[in-house]
Amino acid sequence: MQHMGYLTKLPGVPDRDDVKPGMAHFVGSLGDPSKTCGDCKWRGYYRKGRDKVNPHTQLIESKQVKTMGCREFLRLTHRHGPPVFSEWKACKFFVEAPDDQKRR
Numbered sequence: 001m002q003h004m005g006y007l008t009k010l011p012g013v014p015d016r017d018d019v020k021p022g023m024a025h026f027v028g029s030l031g032d033p034s035k036t037c038g039d040c041k042w043r044g045y046y047r048k049g050r051d052k053v054n055p056h057t058q059l060i061e062s063k064q065v066k067t068m069g070c071r072e073f074l075r076l077t078h079r080h081g082p083p084v085f086s087e088w089k090a091c092k093f094f095v096e097a098p099d100d101q102k103r104r
C-alpha cells in the first residue's frame, strides 16, 4: 500500500514518494528516464567486513565485502546506506559506468 502524502503535490517537484533509502538524491532527479542506478558508476563498492582471528596464526584478519550501496551516498553522509536497486531511476549525481561494469 502506497502512503498518501497530505501535502500538495506539485508537478515536477520531488516529494517523499521520490525518496529511496540509500540513494544520493531524489529518484529520477537526473531527468533522463532511460538511466538507472544499474548504469551508474557509483553503485557498488567494497567495504570492510568483520574481523576474524586466524586459528593458525592467531592474527586478526579483515575481509573486504562487496555492497551494492551508493558510493555517492557514502561520500555525502559518511554512512553506509542500504543497497540501491538497479532499476531505480537515476539521480542527479549519476555518472555513466563503463559498459563492462553496468549491472542490470
Ligand code: SF4
Pocket: 022, 023, 024, 025, 036, 037, 040, 041, 042, 043, 070, 071, 072, 073, 084, 089, 090, 091, 092, 093, 094, 095
Ligand atoms: S544514480 Fe548513481 S549516484 Fe544516484 S543513487 Fe543511483 S547509484 Fe547513487
